[in-house]
Amino acid sequence: MSLTAIDRTTRKEKMASTHYDVIIVGGGITGAGIALDAAQRGMKVALIEMQDFAAGTSSRSTKLVHGGLRYLKQFQIKVVSETGKERAIVYENGPHVTTPERMLLPMHKGGTFGKFSTMLGLTVYDFLAGVKKSERRVMLNKEETVEMEPLVKQQGLKGGGHYVEYKTDDARLTIEVMKKASEFGADILNYAKSTEFIYDQNKKITGIKVQDMLNNQTFHMTAHKVINATGPWVDEVRDADYSKNNKNLRLTKGVHIVFDESVFPLKQAVYFDTEKDGRMIFAIPRNGKAYVGTTDTFFEYDKASPKVTQEDRDYLMNAIKYMFPSVEITDADIESSWAGIRPLILEEGKDPSEISRKDEIWEGDSGLLTIAGGKLTGYRHMAEEIVDLLAKRLREEQQLKFKKCNTKKTPISGGDIGGSDRLEQFIEEKKAQAKDFKLTEEEGEYLTRLYGSNVDELFRIAHSVSNEDSFGLPSSVYAQVVYSIQHEMINKPVDFFIRRTGTLFFDIEYVERYKRKVIDAMKHLLNWDNVKTEIYTEELNKAIQEAKHATRDVK
Template structure:
């Protein structure tokens, strides 16, 4: 057992909130450690619909503060990470006699356009689906639609980029390290972690502790802290299916279902369409969450109400499911529970404080982190001013509207790279793609070929710079190349990683 110096801050949880708080705090000069029990973004942060959005439907529940904050964040985050975030237009088909009248939709979209300081994203417009290409995949009963702007994000990459930047700024990042106990001792927190890889145990001391464990936030309070009967979060399961692409148009679709729920159909990884999400309460262990047969049927049926070509279960090439830890506000329906976040500081005078993070969403993670660090400053002293609004995540040091020119520049520097490969590398790594390709002058210089557009040089980068350990880490979180590799190719990557060939 080894012991480390006293940190200002120890963060439990390597999802978007934990990594965002660690990055913000480290950038202000706090000494920070973060422990994630599994891989980064292996829970809620990679199980969402992957949108940077204001939350149009939250207006119906009068969540104006949350929607305004989220709308304002869209362009801030796009500028911060233009490689993993990009703008997307959404088509909302309107049907007479639907659950929401046209005037209500127009009012919501007017507020959506004007509530959040939109500058770069284009405004809402009305479409005639009989003339617009967006109407072609839809049933002919849909003749009118509204088109509005939001954003798309590679969520798992967004998380790992925050972790990387926190480390660059001095934070100690512990991957696959479970917090087994946390107690107050001699004016500090004494935290014990156990490596999930080799079983090694470490103790850490910190002036303040942050519990940002997402769906496990109550489990951490019960397990590591020995508390019983804690119930702060309401777990809501959201599942998604991926099918061969249903439309060639670059726009996404927003569908309103008769049960008042909504789903999206979104262009995904070039060759696919992502359809989701479901909304149902979840009572099991978050690590065991899986899409159910009922959810598959629900998504297929809901999408088939709109698309001319039905969506069938046999069309599904991949599915994923996540659990959202919503703050339990006593709402009667899962889809009505607040998506806002709640930050609570505990600790008597003279005791080292604990900050619990409940709820939150991808779009507002940066503001959540700012508010969390403000509370940290109140508790243990201020060290620096807020700084992340004008910052860039690693690889994102180019203008938000210039991603295409970064691709062109990469192809000029590495003419042996095919365009679709260059586009994927830029969408994953931005300007860091050149570091991955290094001095390569031909495709063979990138090392072993694993399938899709995945080569050894990239896998080595992911192991050495981004904490990737398993084939799942590489194929489904750091990249989405799992959609393009055969089972035999995926097995080859798994054997390569297990043998430590990339170490």
């Protein structure tokens, strides 16, 4: 069953009548990775998510699949080694959503990194992360650093390091992994919340009660095992179980702000330390924009919708003015912003930036398996660890046997292009084909970079629609709406503009231009009544408002 948003009732009926090997609660990148791994091994898998897929942390990151260079400062050697190697796997399996990005690390007198420490750090980083030869660090003098990025502060500049990180579309990465899990037979549903555990007479979890968040209907699901992969909500889910251990999460908030390149003409991604507290943050060019982040502050309020405060914006603006003094921007130049929550494992007495990004697996007396902490980059390895344990328990308790993990060499949905080295050639081929489907080369390239090997389906949809039937949308945009409904389970306009296209963060003018017509198309295709249409329209307008403006931090 593909991830279609149509005929939700039939999907729920199947999920209620099937006994699964495992139910995964949580539809971020961790849950998606677990669903793919388990389904590929031959397990009968279900996954539910109370919001949209990737609506939490997995759409609100810095959008980098990176090796964690800054963790060397904290001597988190294992984190650097594991995530550095994992990012190469993530890239190879989904090159359309993960691509190399050269990063500049400027060195200033009195700054966090000196010439020797930078060279040493990047050398160790290359070794630990298993960086291939063509992407290893290059040391630059002052003149070369300025040539690389003329906006960097020149006062006290001593040179720089040039190394490779990997940029990604975090939400689309999650969606593509989820779609691949569905291809292997996983039953998946968003806007479905686990409200209560079901136990047998031995107080072992045998299922969950589920509430459909779109219509408040409830149903039951049963399984041999349940995995809690809910990120910031891990503790809330465990609170519903009698066998919670004494470990807890510590949530921190990270904020990013976005500018048009006309006011912040950044040509090179830069990783730099702030003047205020020496924290390391990123400034990254992306499709005609520049975004900067992230903050790192303790957080304990609205996890479903963390807000960007004026204090957050001021912190990042001051960092920009410190490292890029010639850039004359004001708060009014911020086009959009987002805030995300990091679910870290509590370590008493440590500042937010010092808490380890390691992951842990907890097993309750009830049989509940919980995975907590971790990083986007390491999602595949995290999934392998917990599914190994799941397979062991299913063998011990149910005499069930399954194949070993094979996700290292499994392209995610959209990744079947013949390897990462062939990406640009693949894009050129699809650009040339686009005109045969009533699309421009630019539209063909845009769709190919976003959807990879799935682009043929979007081309087909674009070609089949007439101007009268596209609700006034360009055929390329209409194709995205239809494809997102039929194959990516969008239920609301915010799903489309935030997590399927990323335009609310990186092209808010696009959202303003097409929102009414997209809503009209979705209303028709999903049979909304006027009340539902009004609710979803207001929800989108609120998201636009929050992206554009700071919010008072209500405590």
